[in-house]
Amino acid sequence: MRRPNPDAAESHAKITRRSLLLGGVQLGFIGMLGMRMRYLQVEKADEFRLLAEENRVNIRLIPPARGEIFDRNGVPLAQNEPSYRITMVREDAGDVEQVFHRLSNLIELDPDALDRARAEMRRSAPFLPVTIADRVSWEEMSRVSVNTPALPGITPEVGLSRIYPMQEDFAHVVGYVGPVSDYDLSKLEDPDPLLRIPRFQLGKVGVEAKREDALRGKAGTKRVEVNAVGRVMRELSRREGVQGADLQLTIDQRLQSYIQARLEGESAAAVVIDCQNGDLLAVNSAPSFDPNLFVKGISVADYRALTDNKYRPLAAKSIQGTYPPGSTFKMVTALAALEEGIVSADDTVYCPGHLEVSDRRFHCWKRAGHGNMSLQTALRESCDVYFYQVALELGIDKLSAMAARLGLGAKFDLPLSGLAKGLNPSREWKESVRGSDWVPGDTVNASIGQGFVLASPLQLAVMTARLASGLDIVPRLVKSVNGVEAATPQANSLGLNENHLRQIRQGMFAVSNHKRGTAYRSRILEDGFRMAGKTGTSQVRNITAAERAQGVTKNKDLPWERRDHALFVNFAPVDDPKIAVAIVVEHGGGGSTAAAPIARDITLQALHQGEPPLAAYPRRDRGKIEQQQERLRRILPDRHGNRQDRA
Structure with missing residues (x-):
């Protein structure tokens, strides 16, 4: 009988202990793994299900429809x-x-x-x-x-x-949209995520840019299922966005389009304003451009054609351009002198054709002089010397204060790009900007709208509306938003003496209706539609003493860019002023010949709300006016922007 080997028994015992230990470790590991799996699959199930869902489902933005823009009568100006x-x-x-x-x-x-x-x-x-x-x-x-x-x-x-059915007629007012650029994003502190959508467009200039937040609307969202590489597999749900707000402007499309056609061939600007509530009925700059070219990205050739044009079609001259107002400023000087009691209706000043001030000669436009001039006749015939003399007694401080009261030097709150403030100079301004003292010669120049004085056509229209109404008219461009009427700025009295205002208006009436008035040839004959106005011609070059001695060169003999600017302001009807008009024709020459006829045509078109009768015009002009009306009928657009002929 064999006896068990003690070594074998001891070895077997060791193996058994090791197996038990290893089995225990394995069981412990399996238990821990089971507990971890239970923790992940049961206790953390909702959290990981959400994470998996977020990896599988993406939220994407849906661009909203952009709000549309209409004129005061509902004619579409910007559509989708x-x-x-x-x-x-x-x-x-x-x-x-x-x-x-x-x-x-x-x-x-x-x-x-x-x-x-x-x-x-x-x-x-x-x-x-x-x-x-x-x-x-x-x-x-x-x-x-x-x-x-x-x-x-x-x-x-x-x-x-986006499409602009009226093409160039509203380019400077409505503006245009274009693709979002890096520059656009850099100007925003917290850009709307919509702006990062490929091919998304936003307003670049004009109302499109200034009312971008209202027009853009709110984005919608859609939930889409994607695979591991991001490809969309299916759409799970959708929530539509909120369409942008529709805007209705105060502009009258028929009048705006008429003026744009009437200014064809000129480098000019025109503004028509309601004398009672400040609604802007037309804001034109010529020449213009087709904003549809910019929507998808303008070509280099088309853009170069616009920038190389010496008439500057991209410039919104009516609101961005500032010009010496010339003699259209004389009402400011006259009204300030009346208010201060420096002159009365019967006082006269003698005009010999010039005035000596501080060893310098200031000339009147009429070389031989006008003789004795009252306030009425000085406005009627635009005598410079009268206003030189009055302004020297008045002083620049009171003259500047009246200009500000009438809206010059003001930057109005309008949704338009690049609104110019102009310049209503004062002693403080010259000292701070020019570093020199105000001198009497500066006052003389300012009295006739030259020197440092600058104004935009918009400001001149506001000035004229305030003179016509006696109210502190403030221009308004947006009539309603989504059908809700926009607030109309409350027009209050200017606090000026009504008798003094009446004298200014009578002088302006004589300009257009007295045989010696500077705008008599552009008068309106139709009763109930007669206008009161004032011509202006502002120099863009210095006239030397030698040239004056030999005879001042006529505008027609000068290069276009050295000719004087032509201006005209007016209101009508005289007895119940409804509209005020301001016109500037760049390098047009004289205000009476270049600007007054255009203003007369615009005034009649606005008051008749369409083509006026030939009887409203002087007999000598009717043949030319009939031909002009026939030409304009062919090129004026209908409410859908269609034109018969643009030749």
Whole structure:
């Protein structure tokens, strides 16, 4: 009988202990793993389910429809129209160039657009769509749609794009939209996420830019399921956004379009304002441009044509341009002198054709002089010496205060780009800006709207409306927002002596209706529509003593950019002022010959709300006016922006 080996028994015992220890460790590990799995799958199940859902489901923005813009009568000025585009997904297309070739047999493809598409494909994920052709026609869209089986990766899409049916007539007021740029984003502290959507557009200038927040609307959202690489698999839910607010402007489209056509061929600006409530009925700058060119990105050639034009079509001259107001400023000087008791209606000043001030001779426009002038006759015949003399007694402080009271030097709160403040000079201004004292010669120049004085056509229109009404008229451009009437600034009395205002108005009436008035040839004959106005001619060059001795060169003999600016302001009807008008024709020569006839035509068009009768015009002008009306009928747009002829 064999006896057990003690060593074997001891070895077996050790193995058994080790097995038990190892089994215990394994059981402990499995237990811990089970507890961890229970913790993750049961206790943390909701949290991890949410994280998984967030990785699988994306929230994407839906651009809202942009608010539209209308004139005071509901005529559309800025609309949204269906925009058709062709996109391509590179990974679905396979041979991209082959698909391009097939597509080019169906529609015309822009080589530059194709180059941009190739560049975008190289830097984008292969499953992201890239625009190949934008703003294609419905016919082209249809041809592509029926041939999509032979065009792998190609998808016809429909979106909304901005369109301006009145084209150049409202470019400087409504403005335009364009693609969001890095510069646009850099100007915003906390940009709306909408602005980062590819091909999203925002207002660049004009009302489109200044009322961007209201017009843009609020984004909608959609929940989409994506796979591991980010490709959209399906849409789970959608919440539509809020359309932007519709704006109604105070501008009258028929009047605005008429003025734009009437100013054709000129570098000019015109403003028409309601004398009672400040509504801007027309704000024109000529020449203009088609804002539709900017919506999808203007070409280099088109942009260069605009910037190289010496008439500056991109400039909104009516609100951004500032000009020496010339003799249209004389009402300010006269009214300030009346209010201060320096002159009365019967006082006269002798005009020999010049006035000596501090060893310097200041000339009147009439070289031989006007003789004895009263306030009425000085306004009627625009005698410079009368206002020189009156201003020297008045002083610049009181003259500047009256100019401010009438709206000069003010920057009005309007949703327009680049509103100019102009310049209503004072002693303090010259000392701080020029570093020199105010001298009597400065006052003499300011008295006739020259020297340092600068005003925009908008400011001149406001000044005229205040003279006509005696109220502190403030211009208004937005009539309503989403059908809710916008607040009208309360017009209060200027606190001026009504008798003094009446004398100024009578002088302006004589300008247009007295045979010796500077605008008599542009008078209105129709009873109930007669206007009161004031001509102005502002120099843009210095006239030397030698030139005066030999005879001042006529404007027509000078290069265009050295000719005087022509100005005219007026209100009508005289007995019950409804509108005020301001016109500036850059380098037009004389206010009586270049600006007054245009203002007369605009005034009649505004008061008649359409084409006036020929009987309203002087007999000698009726033949020319009839031809002009016939020409304008052909080029004026209808309410949809269609024109018969733009030749």
